[in-house]
Amino acid sequence: MSIVFDNVVKIYGSVEALRGVSFRVGEGSMTGLLGPNGAGKTTTLKITVGLVRPTRGRVLVAGMDPLLEEHGVKSILGYLPERPVYPGFVSVRTLLRYLAKLRGLSSRYAERVARLAGLSKYMDSKINALSRGYLQRLGLAQALLGEPEILLLDEPTANLDPAARVEILGLIARLKEDLGATVVISSHILPELQQVVDHVILISKGRVVDYGPLEELARRYGVTVVFRVDTPAPRSLARRLIDLDSVKGVLIHDGWLEVHVEALASGELGGILEDLRGSGMVRGFKVKTGYLGELYEKAISSA
Amino acid sequence: MRRPSALRRLSLHRVMTHADYVSTHVVGRSLLVSIAAIAVIHAFGIVTMGVSSTSALASMLLAAGMLYAILAGLAVASMGDDLGQGYASLYLAHPLSRAEYFAAWMTAGPLVVLVAYLLSVAAPLIALNPSSMLDASVYLPVLCIAGQISFHTSVAVFSSILFKDKSKAILALLTVIIIAPTLVVFVGGLLASAIHTVDIMSLVAKIVGVFHPAVFYMPFTPRGGSASLSLAYGFGASLILYYLGYRFFKYRTDI
Structure with a gap:
């Protein structure tokens, strides 16, 4: 299993964001994490990356605890945050090269992911000069550094116009084909997700209602x-x-x-x-x- | 099997990569240039007037120490925005552990300032009068102020992690460096003019020392002060604040 959540609870102050969430994501699957805003999707993904500490419960990513084995988990994982905030004053090239260096990769890889995400023309642009669509591409590019085995994409089409949404979803589908990675996409826009996912996790008010292969759930x-x-x-x-x-x-x-x-x-x-x-x-x-x-x-x- | 500690798993390559990125792009070159400029002015001040008298040197060191502390605090307070605005989640989603992130900030802020401070004092003294470095009346104040700079930057580090906000971290820093001591001196002055039976100003010096540990040794009591108290409090309190900040960041902070 790529990702295992076992009875995970997360409490922020008086708000219970996750209430005993359990699910498994299989290797090589394209899983949709579905639910309305505030359902707990972002918290789930942040816990997977190790950015948020669960209040209770156990999380394993490729058999590793994201908090205890930070390097191990992060080196096989690519993450596109929901509202990525980038240092706008640096160029795309500077940011990607710096992140590649953190992964022990040469700057060649920065150029490669930029090409994969369709950013090659904007490598020398300052990040704050990029449109929303290109910022999302930058998010994807940084998530693809090091060809991660697991790709977590939090609302990858949020704030995009319909044409850009179709383009980004097509790009994700192509990347999955090329990299053969396990992909988890969180979204509250369901129609567009059904084009790309083969598994789903249905989440509501901090609880997983059901999860599994789409085929099986649709039949059930x-x-x-x-x-x-x-x-x-x-x-x-x-x-x-x-x-x-x-x-x-x-x-x-x-x-x-x-x-x-x-x-x-x-x-x-x-x-x-x-x-x-x-x-x-x-x-x-x-x-x-x-x-x-x-x-x-x-x-x-x-x- | 026992896991190696976070410190032993620290990668110097990643710490330096992030420290370089932070100092170049986040803290900003202007701040580093300011630190370098103060270092040069400081060294020049020591050369021209500092060596003439111990009290002049002490005052020069104290004034420069405060400027260094403010600059180091401003530099490291940016960590608050890094955490609060979401930049940190971008970096920490890559193979950069929390310990490495923390160590990188400490390198880019407090360590750079402390080294700049010590070099700006040591270089002119060694050039002009190397034997002065063996004179306790010279190096003890320098070390006491280094402890004070360390203490002030640790306040900025701790409040940055606690509040995840640069402005609040700067306010906390300025409260410790300027606002609180000024209030203490002002209220102490008022009380001293009204009460003559108690040595109020001696008490004021001790309270100010809580905010400026170098005061325990200098300049109010250049001969009678306690260097060991100043050093122990300055470096001890900063180590405690750094440690608490790190623990809070590692185990309590959601990004």
Whole structure:
């Protein structure tokens, strides 16, 4: 296991941020840490890095305690903080070179991560001259130094415009492919996460409601995805789709269909609809509701 | 198996890397230039007037010591903003332990100032009159003021960690260096003019000594003061404050 939380409690003054949190993150997984603001996501990640000391409970990162084996944990871990504060008066190159030096890496690695994060053109820019999107890229670049085995990303798309969000998520997915790292992404924006994660930890009010492979959770909570399909022949298309095992229901409207499908088969349905578009039976289609939101709601209500 | 202590796991490479980064980019070159400038002026002052009389030398050392302490305090108070504003979480998410982070700040602030102070005193004295270094009346005040600088910077370190705020750390430092002693002297002066049966000013000197340990030895009581008390209190109190600051940072501070 890459990360183990065992009954972790964190109390800040009179506020109980984590109330006995337990979960496991497997090696090589892409895990979404999902929950609303104030659920305890940032505290969980900070405890994993060793920046925050848990009040009670046990945390292991690759079998090491982050507080007792600081160097061991930090050398295999990359962390993008939620609201990264960078010394604005230094250049991107200076900061990345300094952080690379802390890891015992040559300045060549600073250039490499900058290239991976798409920052090469801004190496000599002062950090306070970077836009939010590029600051987030800088956050990713510093987190990637030393090719960490575990990557913790706290709200990596926060404060970004929609185009930048898509770009950053695509970048994370590509990096995961390239590095083969275990990735934990915290976010309260569920629809965008479902594009990239394969495991989830559902957290609410400082408690883990459920966690595990997305497939297993979607099945357990009977989650569905709703497609809107524009078609010139609603009735004949409905007859055709309803025969599919994964389709749970079809509502016929004037010129379009509302198709309810098991979350895990949504990709398969997308492929079928794409084929039908080629034959002219489908004019277009889109996902109306994402399933992570529904999964979260169902898990919370059954907890 | 027993784990090696945090001190034994300290990497000098990482301490120096972070100390270099802190002194260059966080504390700022201007502060280091100020420290160097004071060192030069201090050395020049000793050369031109300090060696003529012990009391002149003591006053010069005391005044310069206070400036050094303020500069060292200002430098190390930046650690408060580093912790409070979130820069520290960026550095400490990389392989830099809390012990190394703390040691780097101590190197970039107090150690640099203390070395600058001692060099600015020792260099002209050795150049002009090497035998004076063997004279207790010369080196004891120097050491007492070094203890005082160390004590003042430890106040800044401790309050930076406690408050995680540069302004509050500077306020705590100025309270110890200027505000509290001034109030004590002012109130003592008022009492001394009203009460003649008790030696109020002697008591005032002792209370001021709590804030400025060098006063236990100099300059109010250049012959009758206690160098051992001044040294023990100055260095002892600073070691205790450094240790408490480190323990609080290592075991209590969330970043």
